[in-house]
Amino acid sequence: MDIFKDCVVSTVFKYKRIAALHAxxxxxxxxxxxxxxxxxxxxxFITL
Structure with missing residues (x-):
């Protein structure tokens, strides 16, 4: 369960960083x- 939680947390941080970069x-x-x-x-305007 802890491994899954770490995976989710790292994924969320990665997506937040990607989202910030995109912004x-x-x-x-x-x-x-x-x-x-x-x-x-x-x-x-100049050419006119």
């Missing part, structure tokens, strides 16, 4: 995407 990646990609969109709009 950070998603946050960074959304920021970079937003900046790229602003940059593209500025370029289009």
């Amino acid at each position: 950070v990646i998603l946050f960074i990609t959304s920021i970079s995407h937003y900046q790229n969109r602003l940059h593209n709009e500025n370029c289009c």
